[in-house]
Amino acid sequence: MDADVIVIGAGPAGLTAATTAARDAGARVVLVDENERIGGRLPGQLYRHKDTWVIGARTAERLAEEAAEAGVEILSGHQVWSCEPGWRVRLESSRTLTAPKVVVATGAAERPLPMPGWTLPGTLAIGAVQQLVQVQRILPGRRVAVVGTDPLAMTAAEEITLAGGEVVGIFMPSGEPGQHAESSPRKVLHSLSGFASAAPAAWQRLGARMLRNRAIAAAAARLMPPSGIPIGEAKLKVRHRAEAILGAGKVEALRIRKVSAQGVPVGDSREIPVDAVCLSGGLYPLQELTTGNCSLVEVPEVGGLVPLHSPELRTTAPGLYVAGNVTGIEGAAVAERQGALAGTALAADLGAYRDPGARLREAAAQVELARAEAVLTFLPGIFSGRRRLSELWEAHAAPGSQSEGKASDDA
């Protein structure tokens, strides 16, 4: 065995899981990540919370320091090709790492938002924008259009204007097949309630809370001015949808069209000159390394297919733990606490604590606290989704349960 524990993914969840296992159990921990830079998506994150800025790069630095102090061996710039029971983790370099325990903290990826012209260079997903602007200090363009209606689209627009770029608007997706995002202004206003605590102005916070009520959201969509809702310096154009990205060899314009409150196109389309378009289709948990190793369940409220897991983040496979967005789409603060919880469960399983129950309860309470205090709620149904996952685990673990002790193929 190369280590006691292999952690895959050096974002907030993986870093904290590795640190906790190394520190509490004295375990030999190897942390693997395909990025050369540590921190996962943290270094790209920047958003306003009340009167302060939450800077992901600072959190990443702190977590990386804590991992180094705990003696975690970090293998950055190493892509994992497979993970097999035993556990054997194969790297791109043909090297194979082995350990009795593994934590999968691979996070999430963006759902594509396919539309005509979206393969033109100059069309970027939100992750690319965050990496360019916050990490490398490069603007995606001088005049940028954002398409999408989730909190990430709003924060990306703010990040671009803050850095000196112009955002011509945040537009609705066209709602064509293959797009998962909401395209009806009514539904979008309802889903925007998750953005409430990050909305910059008090009236916006109030407005966003009211929008949780579907009837108010429907009324608001009818009254919404075509000029849009201010999101920082940018405007959310709930009454305009993006129909096509245009250009010869690269992005040169976005074609938009006015829509009714129900999302039905009205009037002629027009073209807005831009040099970049940012598409935001939302996030989904990445299961490449859990698939085939443990039971997976489809829970749309947490973002899709996720591993069936115990409250302490153990999966149905012995020695396989999960933490962070691989278990459902939430913010970095929740992922960080989940990492600590998975690391605590791991350390408990290695016999590190005199009273493991108390340590696990405390770590689980920290996850709940982070969840309750989340600045950005990515999915409006996250709490009911988490409850559903707990019920599924209880049903799985109950004495006499059909699936007890073996991995079923719910996926």
Add this chain to the structure above:
Amino acid sequence: MTDKRITDHPVLGPAPGERLTLWVDDQEIEARSTDTVAGALWANGTTTLRRSRSGQPRGLYCGIGHCFECRVTIDGEPGKRACLMTVRQGMRVETGTEA
């Protein structure tokens, strides 16, 4: 440096990293040590990184190593994801060579 560079960010402060140069399709370009290959090319106005099998231009898209649209040849090694590779002084990058 180009007009896409953010020299002084109002929250994050001055851009980090040292200036360096690399070769892109036999042309020398300037970059910063914190750039990825994709970022350096983007800032220098090179948006097309490769061509699809039917000849359509492709460039940086997801920025996190997932979509594989930004594949370039780096120091003779094909199929490298430009969004994951950090630039190094004297690095040689070839674009548009891979289907």
